[in-house]
Amino acid sequence: MTPEQRYLFDINGYLHIPNVLSDSELVAARAAVDRYITTPADQLPEGFSCSEDGKYYANGFAFDKALEALVVHPCLWPIIKEFTHDRPAFSRGTLLVDSHKHKPFHLHCAREDYGWQSTRFDTREGRIFCDDFVIFPYFDDVFPGDGGLLVVPGSHKATFERPAELFNNGIISTQEDLPAGVTNITPRAGDAVIITEMLVHGTLQWNPTDRLRRTLVLRYRPQFKNQPSVPEILQDRLSPETKELMSHAHYNHIKEIVKKDVVELT
Numbered sequence: 602m603t604p605e606q607r608y609l610f611d612i613n614g615y616l617h618i619p620n621v622l623s624d625s626e627l628v629a630a631r632a633a634v635d636r637y638i639t640t641p642a643d644q645l646p647e648g649f650s651c652s653e654d655g656k657y658y659a660n661g662f663a664f665d666k667a668l669e670a671l672v673v674h675p676c677l678w679p680i681i682k683e684f685t686h687d688r689p690a691f692s693r694g695t696l697l698v699d700s701h702k703h704k705p706f707h708l709h710c711a712r713e714d715y716g717w718q719s720t721r722f723d724t725r726e727g728r729i730f731c732d733d734f735v736i737f738p739y740f741d742d743v744f745p746g747d748g749g750l751l752v753v754p755g756s757h758k759a760t761f762e763r764p765a766e767l768f769n770n771g772i773i774s775t776q777e778d779l780p781a782g783v784t785n786i787t788p789r790a791g792d793a794v795i796i797t798e799m800l801v802h803g804t805l806q807w808n809p810t811d812r813l814r815r816t817l818v819l820r821y822r823p824q825f826k827n828q829p830s831v832p833e834i835l836q837d838r839l840s841p842e843t844k845e846l847m848s849h850a851h852y853n854h855i856k857e858i859v860k861k862d863v864v865e866l867t
């Protein structure tokens with residue numbers, strides 16, 4: 602993690618990293634995403650399915666090695682290790698497909714939904730610690746005016762309750778309604794966005810009718826807090842490195858993958 606990334610994540614609670622995926626990684630990832638979302642439901646392998654509203658594709662990360670590799674992408678791996686103080690675990694990775702037919706997601710965060718004890722953000726020994734964070738690698742361009750991810754920068758450090766009526770009660774449908782203090786993030790295909798679940802976030806309505814907003818929702822926790830939630834049936838598809846990363850482990854245990862600067866899936 603670079604000093605610039607650490608500084609920005611500390612003050613904002615999120616980080617937008619451009620060009621995480623190379624051109625060939627993006628092409629392979631997009632092909633895998635296309636294949637998942639165009640496969641008829643009754644022909645999908647066990648463990649893969651789409652929600653009724655067509656927005657969430659279960660276990661998208663495990664559908665293809667091009668997607669599984671993103672879980673430990675070399676641009677992200679140092680950050681995953683830092684945030685967990687070298688005790689990382691991956692809990693799940695849904696494929697999110699947002700279209701103009703889907704409703705926007707009201708502003709929310711783990712602290713508001715589950716209480717302040719549920720999630721922590723801290724800095725120690727010159728490093729950031731987060732016990733619940735999400736990485737979104739983007740497969741499509743998002744341009745200003747399109748809609749998509751909203752954040753309230755700095756809200757991960759809030760010590761007061763967010764007044765219910767602030768930010769239009771957390772329901773922000775259009776760009777025109779965007780209140781001061783709320784930011785719309787517009788990543789390009791191949792970029793990644795990282796947020797702590799303590800950050801207040803939501804979405805704007807996706808406006809384009811000819812383009813989708815597709816991203817993986819990759820969720821991480823420290824290994825001693827992790828409750829792996831990937832179904833048993835998918836275990837055989839996964840590389841040993843991913844399985845080790847998903848495993849629950851003691852506070853003092855150092856996983857073999859953590860000893861690596863770069864993790865290659867075997």
Ligand SMILES: O=C(O)CCC(=O)C(=O)O
Nearest residue numbers: 697706750802803804818
């Ligand atoms: O659609 C998005 O980009 C954000 C999704 C979200 O807020 C969530 O999964 O909690």
